[in-house]
Amino acid sequence: MQTREIVVSGIRPTGFLHLGNYFGAIRQYLHMQQTYECYFFVADYHSLTTHQNPHELRNHVYRVLAEYLACGLDPEQATIYVQSDMPEKAELYLLLNMLAYKGELEKVPTFKEKIRGKKEGINAGLLTYPVLMAADILIHRATKVPVGKDQEPHLEMARNLASRFNQKFGFLFPEPTAYSETGTLLKVPSLDGKGKMSKSENEMATIYLADSDDIIRKKLARAKTDAGPQTPHSPKSPEIENLFLLLKLVSAPETLAYFEQAYDNCTIRYGELKQQLADDIISLIAPIRERAAALQKDIHTLQKIRKQGAEKACASARQTLLQARALMGIQYD
Ligand code: ADP
Ligand code: TRP
Numbered sequence: 001m002q003t004r005e006i007v008v009s010g011i012r013p014t015g016f017l018h019l020g021n022y023f024g025a026i027r028q029y030l031h032m033q034q035t036y037e038c039y040f041f042v043a044d045y046h047s048l049t050t051h052q053n054p055h056e057l058r059n060h061v062y063r064v065l066a067e068y069l070a071c072g073l074d075p076e077q078a079t080i081y082v083q084s085d086m087p088e089k090a091e092l093y094l095l096l097n098m099l100a101y102k103g104e105l106e107k108v109p110t111f112k113e114k115i116r117g118k119k120e121g122i123n124a125g126l127l128t129y130p131v132l133m134a135a136d137i138l139i140h141r142a143t144k145v146p147v148g149k150d151q152e153p154h155l156e157m158a159r160n161l162a163s164r165f166n167q168k169f170g171f172l173f174p175e176p177t178a179y180s181e182t183g184t185l186l187k188v189p190s191l192d193g194k195g196k197m198s199k200s201e202n203e204m205a206t207i208y209l210a211d212s213d214d215i216i217r218k219k220l221a222r223a224k225t226d227a228g229p230q231t232p233h234s235p236k237s238p239e240i241e242n243l244f245l246l247l248k249l250v251s252a253p254e255t256l257a258y259f260e261q262a263y264d265n266c267t268i269r270y271g272e273l274k275q276q277l278a279d280d281i282i283s284l285i286a287p288i289r290e291r292a293a294a295l296q297k298d299i300h301t302l303q304k305i306r307k308q309g310a311e312k313a314c315a316s317a318r319q320t321l322l323q324a325r326a327l328m329g330i331q332y333d
Contacts, residue, residue, distance in 0.1 A: 247273070
C-alpha cells in the first residue's frame, strides 16, 4: 500500500474565524483532506500565550470546531482534534526545547511583533511559540503545512529543529514546508488598508464567518478607497489593490474582468464594486454561518468528534514520541 503524504495545520481559538483564516488556511484543508492524510486541530495551548481567560476558552474551542465542520471539514476524511487532548505533543515540545536557541527564537518576526513596546509580561510560552508549533507538525511527521503568509518564519524554525534533531540523534523527522495550492502563501488584507485581517484586532476591517449580511455590507461600505483612476491603465493604490484581491478570491472570473476593465478605462464606480463584493462574500459566508450556529448548539456531536479525533491523532503521535525518546536515550526498561 502506498502511504499518503501527511498534512498538519491548526488555528488558535482566539475569536471568530474570518476570511483570512478561510482563504489562507481552511480552503486548502478542504481540498487536501481528499488526497492526503490530514490532521487539523484547534491550537488551544498556543492561544494561552496571548489570551488567558479560563471562562472563555471552552466556548472558543468548540466554536472553532463548529466552524471547521461548517466550512466542510469532514471527520471521516481528516483527523480533527484539540491540541491539549494530546499529551504526546507537550512532551515533544519539551524535548525540542532542548534544541532551540534563545537567540534564534528572539529573532522570529512574530515574536518581535508581539513584544513590541512591551517591557513586562513577556512569557516564555510566547518566546517558544515556534517550538510548540514545530512539535505540532513533527509529532505527525508531516511534510505539508497549509498556512497563510504570516506563518512562514515558524515553518523555517520547524525545519531547523527537525534537521537539528536528525543530525544530532538520527533521522526521524522529514522537513515540513508551508503549503499553498497556488504556490504563493496568501495574506488577506484588512479593509482599512493596514495589515492583515485578524481575529482579535481591527474588528470593523475584518470580515468574520459569523458576520450577518448587514454587518458585511456595512464593513464593505466603510472600506477605504481613493479618488479613482484619472488616466487609463493607472496603477492601483494599496486600498484598491486590496479590494481587487478580495474580488479575485470570492467572485467569478468574469466579474473580476469586468471591474478590471472598468478600472483601466476609468469608468469604475467603487460603490458598485463594493456591492458586488458584499453579495459574493455573503453567498460564501451565509451558509457557513448558519451551519456553524446550528453545530454550536449540538455540543454532544462536537464532543464526540473531538474525542474520536484525539484517539486517532494520539495513536499516530505515540509512535513518533517513542522513537524520539529512544533516539535521545530516554529508554530505561
Ligand atoms: P489570527 O491571526 O487571525 O489570530 P491564527 O493566527 O489562528 O489567526 O491563524 C490561523 C491560520 O489562518 C494560519 O494558517 C494563518 O496563516 C491564517 N491566516 C490568519 N490571518 C490570515 C490572513 N489575513 N490572510 C491569510 N491567512 C491568514
Ligand atoms: N501558529 C499558527 C497561527 O498563529 C497556528 C498553529 C499552531 C499552526 N500550530 C500549528 C499552524 C501547526 C500550522 C501547523 O496561525
